[in-house]
Amino acid sequence: MTLLTLVVLLVQLGGLHPAVGPLERIRAKISVEPVANLNPAEFAGQYKNPSKELISRVGPPLGGNSLYIFPDKTFVYCEWTDIMPDTVFDKGAWSFSGDILELKSASEVTWDSHLERRFLAVRRQSHAGEIILVGIGKDLHYFEKEARDDPGLMLLIVGRQRDRIISQAETAKLKTKLMREGWRPDYLRD
Numbered sequence: 592m593t594l595l596t597l598v599v600l601l602v603q604l605g606g607l608h609p610a611v612g613p614l615e616r617i618r619a620k621i622s623v624e625p626v627a628n629l630n631p632a633e634f635a636g637q638y639k640n641p642s643k644e645l646i647s648r649v650g651p652p653l654g655g656n657s658l659y660i661f662p663d664k665t666f667v668y669c670e671w672t673d674i675m676p677d678t679v680f681d682k683g684a685w686s687f688s689g690d691i692l693e694l695k696s697a698s699e700v701t702w703d704s705h706l707e708r709r710f711l712a713v714r715r716q717s718h719a720g721e722i723i724l725v726g727i728g729k730d731l732h733y734f735e736k737e738a739r740d741d742p743g744l745m746l747l748i749v750g751r752q753r754d755r756i757i758s759q760a761e762t763a764k765l766k767t768k769l770m771r772e773g774w775r776p777d778y779l780r781d
Contacts, residue, residue, distance in 0.1 A: 613711045613727045614690065616735060621742035625690035626712040626722050634687055634712075635662040635757045638724050642752035648744065658706075658724065658751050659769065660685060662759045666694055667769050668706050679773040680704040687712070692724060702779045710751075715743070723750040 617623055638658040646652065654672035661667075668681040681704035683696040692710040707726030714721040723746065725731055730749040738745040757765065 613725070613731055614713070616731060617711070617713060617725065617746070620735065620738040621746055622716055623713040623723075623746075624716055626714050627690040629687065629712075631662045631664055631687075632759065634692075634722070635660050635759075635762075636722070636753040637755050637757060638722070638751035639754045640751045642747060642750075642754065644752065645744075645747040648747070656680075656751070657754075659757065659765070660692075661757055661762045661766065663762055665766070667766060668694075668704060669769060669773055677769075677773045678775055678778065679769060680779065681706050682770075691727075699776065701776075704779075713750075715746075722753040723747075724753075725750045 614623075614625055636659075638660065639655065641649075641652050641655050654670065654675075656668065656670045657677075659667045659669070664684055664686070666681075666683060666685045667679055669677050670680050671677040681694070681696055681700050683694060683700065685695070686693050690712050692712055694706065694708050694710075696704070707728050707730060709727045710724040711727055711731070713723050713725065715723075725734065725746070726749070734742075734745050734749045737748075
C-alpha cells in the first residue's frame with residue numbers, strides 16, 4: 592500500500608483531521624472577523640451576557656454576568672440573578688495575544704468560578720468597533736451544536752459583548768466599588 596493510499600484511507604475513516612482553530616469553527620456558522628493585537632487600553636471594557644442586543648431580541652433576563660477587563664491587565668468577573676445581587680466570582684490577571692484572551696485567577700480565588708480561561712475575540716463584519724468574547728471550550732461547543740438556522744442569535748447567547756469601554760482613569764474606583772459591593776468569598780467557598 593502506498594503512503595498516499597494510506598493517508599486517503601485514514602482521512603476517510605476519520606483518523607486524520609486537519610487542525611481547525613476556534614475562529615474557523617465559528618466561521619463555519621457565521622461570518623466574523625478576529626479582533627486582534629489590541630493594546631490593553633483598546634481592549635479594556637465591560638463585557639456583558641446578556642448584552643443589550645440580546646435582551647432586545649429575547650426579553651429581560653433573570654440573571655447575567657459581566658467580565659470587567661481593566662486596562663491595567665486585571666479582571667473582575669461578576670454574576671447576578673433575580674435572587675442574588677451582583678457577586679464577584681473571579682478576579683485576577685489577563686493577557687491578550689493575537690485574538691485570544693487568557694485569564695488567570697488570583698490566589699484568593701480558591702473555588703471553581705466556572706468561567707472559561709480562554710476566549711476568542713471576534714466582531715461581526717457589519718458591526719465596526721464591536722468585540723464579542725466567545726469561550727473556546729464549552730461556549731464554542733454549545734455554539735456549534737445549537738447555531739442551526741440562527742447563528743447570529745446563538746453568537747449573542749454564548750458570547751460576552753463589550754457594553755462599554757473602561758478607561759485607566761476610572762479603573763481604581765470601579766474595581767474598589769465592585770469588590771466592596773460584591774466580594775463574598777465565604778459565599779463561594781465549598
